[in-house]
Amino acid sequence: MSRPPRAREKVLDAFESILLEEGERAATLEAVARRAGVSKGGLLYHFGSRDALDAGLVDRLRLLAADDMAALHDAPEGPIWYYIATSAHVGGPFDRAISAVGRLAHGGNALARGALAELRDAWADAIRPHVRDEAALELVLLLSDGLYVNSALLNDVPSPVPTGEALEALIRLVEGATRA
Amino acid sequence: MSRPPRAREKVLDAFESILLEEGERAATLEAVARRAGVSKGGLLYHFGSRDALDAGLVDRLRLLAADDMAALHDAPEGPIWYYIATSAHVGGPFDRAISAVGRLAHGGNALARGALAELRDAWADAIRPHVRDEAALELVLLLSDGLYVNSALLNDVPSPVPTGEALEALIRLVEGATRA
DNA sequence: GTCTATACTAAGATAGAC
DNA sequence: GTCTATCTTAGTATAGAC
DSSP, X not given: OOOOOHHHHHHHHHHHHHHHHHOGGGOOHHHHHHHHTSOHHHHHHHSSSHHHHHHHHHHHHHHHHHHHHHHHHHOTTOHHHHHHHHHXXXXXXXXXXXXXXXXXXXXXXXXXXXXXXXXXXXXXXXXXXXXXXXXXXXXHHHHHHHHHHHHHHOSSSOOOOOOHHXXXXXXXXXXXXXXX | OOOOOHHHHHHHHHHHHHHHHXXXXXXXXXXXXXXXXXXXXXXXXXXXXXXXXXXXXXXHHHHHHHHHHHHHHHOTTOHHHHHHHHHXXXXXXXXXXXXXXXXXXXXXXXXXXXXXXXXXXXXXXXXXXGBSSHHHHHHHHHHHHHHHHHHHHOSSSOOXXXXXXXXXXXXXXXXXXXXX
16 A cells, blocks of 8 residues: 655656756756756656656556547537637646646657657547637647647746736637637 | 858757757767767857857747748738738748747747747737637647647657648638637 | 665866867 | 777666675
8 A cells, every 4th residue: 555656756847847947958867856856866767768757758648638638528618618728727736737748749859859749649539529620620729739838838938928818818819710 | 251160150050950850969069060060169269158059049030030021911812811821831940940949949048049939929910810819829839839830849750730722721620610 | 754875977167279 | 071999877677784
């Protein structure tokens, strides 16, 4: 009856944070270990190599993606609203995992690319029944991607991401233009 | 009457390619020099440090951005069409420079972040007169960002970026929803 | 399960020859 | 203007103590 291994999760949290705030290059084993509050050796007990650490983060993304897909299907405001609104709401565990795995994908990691491609396909399948055609589907998917890029990019640049009323106006516009 | 320094440009081309295809982490001075067909020492003659190389790429982006802004203003199909269509048409020098500088921005480079923020502001100013309100402006800008993310991400994953007729349908949809 | 110490490799940067 | 050689530091990984 062992409790979930806290250290492992702390390491993944640290890895994610550094990827998001400082990029792939800064996410060295030493930097991750330091931020997680363990030694390099301690980290390497849980993740035997850099590749294993990458794979650990991709696994986390897959788990969170399954939960989110369930929430999207059940959303009372409808999937389009849920999908776009949560894309702008970065900072949650799922959003962080997506962007962090995105950085690994940029670095050429095949596991990361595959997981993101699957996620995109799953979203497309969930939203397709609610829009009038493929152009409308593309618009919804691309808009959400745009929100991600922009929310992920800015750590000191002033944020161009719409929030609150501006975001609602944007979503109403998209719903009007795309709904089946 | 010295001709433009070819080696310098070759180095920037190589740096750009590696950033796009393999990410920040792979873009080491040695890898860039090898791809450019020069030695590490040769590279460091033109760019005295890694920071100088980063700055060189940001400078290139600024030059290309000025040209593109002129083309956007003169585009016969109108700025919205020009803007979205060219966002999907990655592979040109300008598009490559934007995505490559985007990678540097992810890595925390302040010059890169500043240049991209300025570019976004310039686009917003150019498109604002042609859309009906700020929500419509956001939609156009975010859609274009979405096209970039997706075109930049895929080196072996099958491309989710619409082209040809699908892209035209998407642009007509957006124009209908946003035009002033 | 976590640490310290250490080995090995690769990255950034300099010096000086050509 | 470009090269080779070399120095230094940082990144990955292993061994073995606690």
